[in-house]
Amino acid sequence: MxxxxxxxxxxxxxxxxxxxxxxxxxxxxxxDGRKFHENRSIQILKKFLQHSYGSSMIRFGNTTVICSITGQLAKPSLKSLRSGFIQTVVLLPRTQAWSTYGRRQQIINENLTLSQHLLDIIYKSKLINLEDLCIEEGKWVWCLQIDFQCLNNDGNLFDSCLLALNVALHHTYFPTVKIDPDTQKPLVYTKELKHFQYNQQQEPLCCTIAVYEYEQEYKYLIDPTLEEENIAKCILHYVLLKNDQICLIHKTSGAPFSIDKFHQCYSFAREYILELRRKLNQ
Known part of the structure; x- marks a missing residue:
């Protein structure tokens, strides 16, 4: 080196x-020249992939994430004959994941944790109604596959993935499916597309804050880089809905936090997410 x-x-x-x-x-x-509460430049590319139902590419500084939404036909669960399914998968770059065995296992665990967090947010915010994925009750439903491919990880993956998801959903179109009355098999019409209906009034977005201790005081770093995440005392994730309602607050183990500090970080998160919404609606 x-x-x-x-x-x-x-x-x-x-x-x-x-x-x-x-x-x-x-x-x-x-x-990197930014103030503590300043985010990196954000770039949004809509309808990035040709053969997916919806897609987007998001760049937070050097962090680059692609979100792809596809669907497969499936039989509904016997517990709920009108509900479809949602699966989320987050993948980090292979060059980062396969450096050493210990680091590889750690990244695999991080992928699984982030995938589950994103799925929990979709359910908790009611962003997607599972019954909207029903084609015919008791016979056919959609299994929605949401993939996040990180091309470059320079920190703040949570924010990047949630923003990419909202952008992709806004431009998601499903093919029309009709059931053959004779065979009862689904017929997919790929040239007859319809916009996917989801709850746009929720629109969950995340603000990640790295808590750094300097001269016995805490400094709050908005939109942290990978280096800043590695040296942080703890990481805070605030997920807010469109009406500024809190959907999720997640804190990694580390520095103890008072209620006043949580409120202070909430005000930082609210201001940051307001800027993300402006970007999203441009």
Missing amino acids: SIDNYEELQKFIDLNEHYRTYLDEHNNTRP
Whole structure:
């Protein structure tokens, strides 16, 4: 590994010390030039994939995520004859996941955890009604497959995935399905598309905050990079609905938090998510 300058050497040896040194020399500024409560540039590309029902690509700085929505015909569960299914899968870059065995297992666990969190948010926010996935009661339903492929992970995956999901859903079109009266088999008409109906009044979006301890005080870093996530005392995730109602608050183990600090971080999250909504509706 080549080390070009002293700053890169310091980051390689002790990332925490690098951040402390930088904050001593630059008041309220992070090493990438942003203020503590400033997010990276956000780029949104709609209808990114040709052969999916809905798709999007989102870039938060160097973090790049593709969301793809597809569907398969399935038989409904006997417990609910009118309800379809939803599956979510998050995949990190293979080059990152297969570096060493220990790191590989950790990333696999992170993938599973993030996939489950996203599925829980879809259910809890009632973003998608499972009965809207019914084609014919007791016979055929849609199994909705939502895949998140991370092309580059530089932190803040949670925010990126949820924004990508909302953008993709807004441009999702399903083929028309009719049941053959003779054979009772489904006939799929790929040229007759209809817009997928979901609950646009919910629109859950996430704000990730890295809590960093500096001079016995907590600094709250909005839209953290991967480096900032690695040195954080803890990570906070605030998921808010369209009316600013809290859908989820998740905190990793670490620094203890008072109610006042949770309220303070909520105000940061609300302002940040308001900006995400502006981007989403452009």
